[in-house]
Amino acid sequence: xxxxxxxxxxxxxxxxxxxxxxxxxxxxxxxxxKAAGPDPLITEKQDWAMSTxxxxxxxxxxxxxxxxxxxxxxxxxxxxxxTISSINFSPIHALDGTITPQGCAFERHHSGAIELRKxxxxxxxxxxxxxxxVFTYEDLERFPRxxxxxxxxxxxxxxxxxxxxxxxxxQFTHGMIHNMEYSGVTLRTLLEEAGLNAAGDLKDKWxxxxxxxxSSNGRSIPMEKALDDCMxxxxxxxxxxxxxxxxxxxxxxxxxxxxxWVKWIRRIEVTDAAVESRExxxxxxxxxxxxxxxxxxxxxxAKSVVTSPSPQSPxxxxxxxxxxTGLAWSGRGAITRxxxxxxxxxxxxxxxxxxxxxxxxxxxxxxxxxWNGEEMFLQSRAMDETGYVQPTKAMLREVxxxxxxxxxxxxxxxWVKADGEAENVEVS
Amino acid sequence: MSKxxxxxxxxxxxxxxxxxxxxxxxxxxxxxxxxxxxxWNLDIHPDGTGLPVGSGSVEDGEAVFVENCAVCHxxxxxxxxxxxxxxxxxxxxxxxxxLKTVGSYWPYLSTVYDYVRRSMPFGAAQxxxxxxxxxxxxxxLYSNYLVEDDxxxxxxxxxxxxxxxxxxxxxxxxxxxxxxxxxxxxxxxCKEGExxxxxxxxxxxxxxxxxxxxxxxxxxxxxxxxxxAEEAKAEEPAEEPVVAAAALDTELVKKGEKVFKKCKAxxxxxxxxxxxxxxxxxxxxxxxxxxxxxxxxxxxxxELGEAGETWNEExxxxxxxxxxxxxxxxxxxxAGLKKEDDINAVAEYLKSVSQ
Numbered sequence: 085x086x087x088x089x090x091x092x093x094x095x096x097x098x099x100x101x102x103x104x105x106x107x108x109x110x111x112x113x114x115x116x117x118k119a120a121g122p123d124p125l126i127t128e129k130q131d132w133a134m135s136t137x138x139x140x141x142x143x144x145x146x147x148x149x150x151x152x153x154x155x156x157x158x159x160x161x162x163x164x165x166x167t168i169s170s171i172n173f174s175p176i177h178a179l180d181g182t183i184t185p186q187g188c189a190f191e192r193h194h195s196g197a198i199e200l201r202k203x204x205x206x207x208x209x210x211x212x213x214x215x216x217x218v219f220t221y222e223d224l225e226r227f228p229r230x231x232x233x234x235x236x237x238x239x240x241x242x243x244x245x246x247x248x249x250x251x252x253x254x255q256f257t258h259g260m261i262h263n264m265e266y267s268g269v270t271l272r273t274l275l276e277e278a279g280l281n282a283a284g285d286l287k288d289k290w291x292x293x294x295x296x297x298x299s300s301n302g303r304s305i306p307m308e309k310a311l312d313d314c315m316x317x318x319x320x321x322x323x324x325x326x327x328x329x330x331x332x333x334x335x336x337x338x339x340x341x342x343x344x345w346v347k348w349i350r351r352i353e354v355t356d357a358a359v360e361s362r363e364x365x366x367x368x369x370x371x372x373x374x375x376x377x378x379x380x381x382x383x384x385x386a387k388s389v390v391t392s393p394s395p396q397s398p399x400x401x402x403x404x405x406x407x408x409t410g411l412a413w414s415g416r417g418a419i420t421r422x423x424x425x426x427x428x429x430x431x432x433x434x435x436x437x438x439x440x441x442x443x444x445x446x447x448x449x450x451x452x453x454x455w456n457g458e459e460m461f462l463q464s465r466a467m468d469e470t471g472y473v474q475p476t477k478a479m480l481r482e483v484x485x486x487x488x489x490x491x492x493x494x495x496x497x498x499w500v501k502a503d504g505e506a507e508n509v510e511v512s
Numbered sequence: 513m514s515k516x517x518x519x520x521x522x523x524x525x526x527x528x529x530x531x532x533x534x535x536x537x538x539x540x541x542x543x544x545x546x547x548x549x550x551x552w553n554l555d556i557h558p559d560g561t562g563l564p565v566g567s568g569s570v571e572d573g574e575a576v577f578v579e580n581c582a583v584c585h586x587x588x589x590x591x592x593x594x595x596x597x598x599x600x601x602x603x604x605x606x607x608x609x610x611l612k613t614v615g616s617y618w619p620y621l622s623t624v625y626d627y628v629r630r631s632m633p634f635g636a637a638q639x640x641x642x643x644x645x646x647x648x649x650x651x652x653l654y655s656n657y658l659v660e661d662d663x664x665x666x667x668x669x670x671x672x673x674x675x676x677x678x679x680x681x682x683x684x685x686x687x688x689x690x691x692x693x694x695x696x697x698x699x700x701x702c703k704e705g706e707x708x709x710x711x712x713x714x715x716x717x718x719x720x721x722x723x724x725x726x727x728x729x730x731x732x733x734x735x736x737x738x739x740x741a742e743e744a745k746a747e748e749p750a751e752e753p754v755v756a757a758a759a760l761d762t763e764l765v766k767k768g769e770k771v772f773k774k775c776k777a778x779x780x781x782x783x784x785x786x787x788x789x790x791x792x793x794x795x796x797x798x799x800x801x802x803x804x805x806x807x808x809x810x811x812x813x814x815e816l817g818e819a820g821e822t823w824n825e826e827x828x829x830x831x832x833x834x835x836x837x838x839x840x841x842x843x844x845x846x847a848g849l850k851k852e853d854d855i856n857a858v859a860e861y862l863k864s865v866s867q
Contacts (some may be wrong), residue, residue, distance in 0.1 A: 134847045141778055158719055160719075165594035166594075166636075208549070210544055210553055216544035253708045299637075300627075359555045360558050360623055361622050381684040427707060430703045432702065433699075467697065472694050479692075487530075487608075487609075510712075512707055512709075
């Protein structure tokens, strides 16, 4: 869906509401505000308390209530030539918890989202295997199954921010990410079914994975990773994958850049070298300041972002208790700690993790705080179990320059103003 | 290779060796046939593995390129709009805005052949002959000044072509080049001096704007303010005689369908509609009151029917506005529809499903 931005650039009305709320806050002070008069929502009988609502089956497959119709994926039209080969962004500013509903989980296609029936699905394993095999979808469901939750982040997430603060909203700066619980079979199970004796020493072997769509997106993955934790997933968050996420089956490559998570997977080839396909040479390589480029930069570095308050999710309630929240993740393992700064990185306080970090999955953090209407330069900083600390943009630029496009995991700054509005800025 | 990866390699491979499940096969799937492998196993490696036998000239390539590729990539592979530029950019990789093309960036020619053959042209992938792909590849080389205009590329001389940026890549070295990112984070006095804004997204202003922001604002406007306009609209069709209103107002029908959700718990309409808690409502608008077969009406409702009353506009509006005022002991336990245009909409919807 090519959606023009329909979200919070706060409307005039939202702005008014915000103003009213903060005025009330000023009058009432920090304590619970006294009501000016009886609330008609309480004293008057409401329609919904008298008549009946929808019966069951009113919507056989339920959709979000209309009041939430701005919680949608959005794209940035100037980024790409055509929506067929393009990307959009998950509305992370409006979500909570860690699981991304499939319907608003970002999409990235190279030749559009195809409609591939389960009956027409074939998965081939060939190359250096004992017996090249072909599986049907039905075959996949007969292998021992696993359930795992992982984030998928596009390598280009935050890529527009290398040269400076560009896009005004967490959805746009950090929304090329989603986090789902996958059900499927391990890639290891399938490779073992075909047999790896023919491959000899596995240490220098690769698997090349390829999708069934017209882009033929293919990536080379070291055998070690293939055998460690990769999955062929056919369900996400309990239900079939959406077509935009690779129905009926996709590859899951935990912690590694999203492009490797080949959708509509049709072929797995065991090889003795990387194929050096288009998406692992001309794209998804990171050019450094001196013009040389890093390749095989698969793992996604530890990263975090405050999702609220943020430009699309301003503070509307005025002074007093404020929940600062955001997401953190690392391709190297579990998030162990997230710090938040309100002053642009001078001082930090440690946020509360909603749940202990899970390896290569999104972690939700909260900082329950008090806001007195002061301006803030809000930042968050993630740390993972390997001891890696999310760097500042300056630290990244020092090593990588500004032309990397991919793998920008810098600390993000939101300038929260006295009126509660927030803006994407860079600070000294 | 990274520390992490070495660690991973060790554990994954060790686990594999230790795993008794290794030898256990389930016997699922079937052997792939040679023809099937040949049909899909098309990837081409930097060393030429996978290249088909064939050839194509720069001259032929120009014609094929103009026909199939130029619409997006420009006649000279210089690119068009946001589509990829395939030529130029030599020596720009260390510039502020590097131009990455086949000539300036791509390390292997095999990638060009592989990608064009399997993924291009956009919207008609895998429609070109192997020779045409050789020709296009030759033409892209030519447009990057890497071969002469009489050059013919084939599987024989493929590896002789030198790609300018072949040595421009290093394997991921973050573990060493960025080793200082593994550190103990600072918590206090982490910056000297005042923190100042150095760049603002709002000043750059490239974030997509909300399309139809005005409409959205209007929708959000308080319902009271919007109501008069809606009412005025709703009154128009009502002025016409009901009989003549056979041509339905589709907008109103749509709206009515929404309003009817409030009624659905008890009333069915449309094909196969049956009496539930309330009577089915097909054909009810304009028809006699209390006349749906098989439904046991309240005494008051039945009497109105016997008196020859029909569900004309007046009765329907009165009933739906305040059911219990219209018929004191009606069985309908519904409070009524407050807005006249909701009533009109429901009436229109009921007419539509009765047709």
